[in-house]
Amino acid sequence: MTNKVNISTDHGADVNAVSEAVARRLKRERQAQKISLDELSRRSGVSKGMVVEIEKCTANPSIATLCKIAAALGLSVADVVNVADTPAAHIIKIQDMPTLWTGPLGGTARLLAGTSGPNMIELWRWELYPGEAFTSPGHPMGTTELLHVEAGTLHFTVGEIDLVVAKGCAAMAKTDAPHAYSNHGKSKLVFTMSVTELHRPAREL
Known part of the structure; x- marks a missing residue:
């Protein structure tokens, strides 16, 4: 299964508007x-051809690809999809919350809010239907995820560790290793997740 970004119009930002915002922001x-x-x-580890296609708004990159390119530019994914903003306090309307992944059975991953990079915090809401899964190759060093299950049961794998997170329970993990979220149950899985990525400043010589 490929984890392609599939920006949805269901209760979220318009697909064309978000795709154009991504292309425009990265190029700028x-x-x-x-x-x-x-x-x-070279910096991101993403092929030049893919970078060109993203800037031309003709590619369908994975969330991992967007993360790599954003990090290489000192940005967060929220910066790239226009969820982040500069005011100390502001509202993000539902139509401005992009769905950045859609599963084969209708599951979704929506970026609800996020701060600017490179040090950033993101808030996500995931829905996975029975049999669906999402895998990640791992985030940069210093990335931590907090998850809380609202419905169903989450099977959360991080490296060699397998966690089963029941409804109402939470989990924490360092996610610089490959990891996956999956629904092995018979009902829809819903969980919220925060992602915190902190970059230590280089030591002064």
């Missing part, structure tokens, strides 16, 4: 930082 930031396509590809 890359040019502002005077980073070539080749250099961004």
Whole structure:
């Protein structure tokens, strides 16, 4: 199964508007930082062809790909999809919350809110139908996830650790290792998740 970004219009941001925002923001930031396509590809580990297609708004990148490119530019995913904002307190309306993944059976992952990068916090809401799963190759060092299950049972695998998180329970994990969320039950799984990514400043010589 591929974890492609599938920006949905169901109770969230318009698919075309979000795709265009992603393309526009990445290109603007890359040019502002005077980073070539080749250099961004090298820093992010994403092929130059994919970077070009994203900037042209013709690609369907995975969430992991967006994370890599955003990090290479010192941004968060929330920055890229226009969920982050600068005021100290502000409201994010439901139509501005993009669905960044849609599963084969209708499951979704929505980015509810997030702060600007590179140090960032994101708030997600996931729904997985029976048999659905999402896998991640792992985030940068210093990434922590907190999860709370609202309905169903979450099977959460992080590296060699397997956790079964029941309704009403929560979990915490360092997610710089490969990890996966899956629904092995017979009813819909719903959980909220925060992602915190902290980058330590380089030591001064």
